[in-house]
Amino acid sequence: NAGVMQNPRHLVRRRGQEARLRCSPMKGHSHVYWYRQLPEEGLKFMVYLQKENIIDESGMPKERFSAEFPKEGPSILRIQQVVRGDSAAYFCASSPETVDGYTFGSGTRLTVV
Amino acid sequence: SQQGEEDPQALSIQEGENATMNCSYKTSINNLQWYRQNSGRGLVHLILIRSNEREKHSGRLRVTLDTSKKSSSLLITASRAADTASYFCATVSSGGYNKLIFGAGTRLAVHP
Numbered sequence: 001n002a003g004v005m006q007n008p009r010h011l012v013r014r015r016g017q018e019a020r021l022r023c024s025p026m027k028g029h030s031h032v033y034w035y036r037q038l039p040e041e042g043l044k045f046m047v048y049l050q051k052e053n054i055i056d057e058s059g060m061p062k063e064r065f066s067a068e069f070p071k072e073g074p075s076i077l078r079i080q081q082v083v084r085g086d087s088a089a090y091f092c093a094s095s096p097e098t099v100d101g102y103t104f105g106s107g108t109r110l111t112v113v
Numbered sequence: 114s115q116q117g118e119e120d121p122q123a124l125s126i127q128e129g130e131n132a133t134m135n136c137s138y139k140t141s142i143n144n145l146q147w148y149r150q151n152s153g154r155g156l157v158h159l160i161l162i163r164s165n166e167r168e169k170h171s172g173r174l175r176v177t178l179d180t181s182k183k184s185s186s187l188l189i190t191a192s193r194a195a196d197t198a199s200y201f202c203a204t205v206s207s208g209g210y211n212k213l214i215f216g217a218g219t220r221l222a223v224h225p
Contacts, residue, residue, distance in 0.1 A: 106154070
């Protein structure tokens with residue numbers, strides 16, 4: 001059981017480029033969550049997805065950010081036209097149908113230069 | 114908006130002492146969870162306490178939950194330098210689906 005796999009671990013992008021962050025949930029988990037953590041702060045909820053459905057995107061910025069969890073393959077968090085303020089650690093978590101049993105990935109640290 | 118608020122924001126103690134961190138939240142919950150994060154690393158799940166539970170133990174960890182006060186505490190007994198980390202509480206709201214809402218965390222430093 002490989003756990004929640006996030007890649008890449010570190011990502012450097014220049015301002016204006018696109019960032020694509022990937023998350024493969026644990027086997028058997030159908031719920032995926034994305035969180036963002038700024039330095040010295042707690043995690044902030046961004047989006048909650050099930051296969052092919054966005055359930056709650058109340059934490060997503062209105063522009064430039066999108067997320068998907070296709071029928072096949074990993075969940076993708078996409079940030080278009082990145083700005084320096086997007087620099088943060090992005091964590092993905094997955095869970096089965098029940099309300100407990102969350103497992104977090106190791107995160108992707110995005111640096112915008 | 115964030116659900117949980119931890120206090121203190123930072124805590125500095127000597128090895129062997131106990132560390133107590135508190136968490137308050139605003140809405141009715143299904144469960145409350147505590148996580149640890151070492152600097153620059155991912156989150157490690159420590160313990161989950163359900164809304165119908167009042168206390169739970171795991172090794173040197175003791176968690177209490179008071180739903181009437183909407184608060185929880187995490188006690189680490191006989192602390193070690195390796196316990197140095199940030200500790201976060203996170204809640205799953207009742208009546209809804211299972212998304213975690215985190216507090217801002219307590220930064221614990223344990224000095225040898």
